[in-house]
Amino acid sequence: METDALPTLFAITEDELDLNALLEAITLPTTGAAAIFTGMVRGYTESGQAHQTLYLEYEAYRPMAEAKMKQVAEEIRARWPSIQGIAIVQRIGRLYPRTPTVLIACTAAHRNTGVFDAARYGIDRLKEIVPIWKKEVGPDGEEWVEGEYFPRPGE
Helix, strand or coil, rough: CCHHHCCCCEEEECCCHHEEEEEEECCCCCCCEEEEEEEEEECECCCCCCCCCCCCEEEHHHHHHHHHHHHHHHHHHHHHCCCEEEEEEEEEEEEECCCEEEEEEEECCCCCHHHHHHHHHHHHHHHCEEEEEEEEECCCCCEECCCCCCCCCCC
């Protein structure tokens, strides 16, 4: 099937993530598998310096972030040609513990076609190259959280 005809959805949104609607948007009649990753706001972090989080504030420059999400989807399709549908959605705004913040979903005809690896790659690349900023607010103050990856020229 031509990749232009395959469903691809990427968005920055303030709206709640609707898993059923997103899956419906990326599912074809031949789809038999979906791998989904959802990131959540932790209320308490145990690793590193343990701390409580009251809420996170996400910001993004939408045009650039959505262009980079499109790039991630194109990279997934190049690496896993059997992937049928791709959804990459990031929430912005103030989000409280136990709230989904990001969703990466990939669909394919079968589970053994790289669908799990494609979804994992999607969240890893989103964290690497998509310009989304996160401020963590806790009882002791607030801090902008920086990633550990710095894109190379051309990424």
